[in-house]
Amino acid sequence: MTIKKTQIDANKSAQIVSEARRNQELREQSYRGQALKLYPWICGRCTREFDHKNLSELTVHHRNHNHDDNPQDGSNWELLCLYCHDNEHQRYEETRFGSAKTASSKDTAGAGHNPFANLKDLMNKK
Known part of the structure; x- marks a missing residue:
């Protein structure tokens, strides 16, 4: 039985490696793979x-925020870390939809409390 199990394990391993290589080739052909090469x-x-x-x-x-626009020369791509990419999309959304928020935030009165109002007096007491 160990021979059959070893053969099954070897076949399964070969299949896994083959599939991993095929998936890697597909990724390399994708825009991400192309961008990583460029x-x-x-x-x-x-x-x-x-x-x-x-x-x-x-x-x-x-x-240009269009995920279907993938020119081969990579002119629409930019490599960003997760954090900067998230920040870029947040800024884009704020630009697209933020105009209504900005107008309403101007109408709202600011905070009336100033926690540093008598800081000078407090510092002079020491």
Whole structure:
């Protein structure tokens, strides 16, 4: 039975390796794989450097925010770390939908309390 189990394990291992290689080739053909080949593995905003260990934290940002626009020359791509990519999309959303929020926030009165109002007096007491 150990021979059959060893053969099954070997066949399963070969199948797993073959599938992993096929998936890697598909990823390399994807826009992410192409961008990783075109650009250095550095975040375009914070300049954090990446290697094989943390490469999953480096993302491809579409500059025009259209994920279907993937030119082969990479002109619509930018490599960003997870944090900068999230920040970029947050800023984009605020630009798109933030105009209504900004108008309403101007109408709202600011805080009336100033916690530093008598700071000078407190400092002089010492």
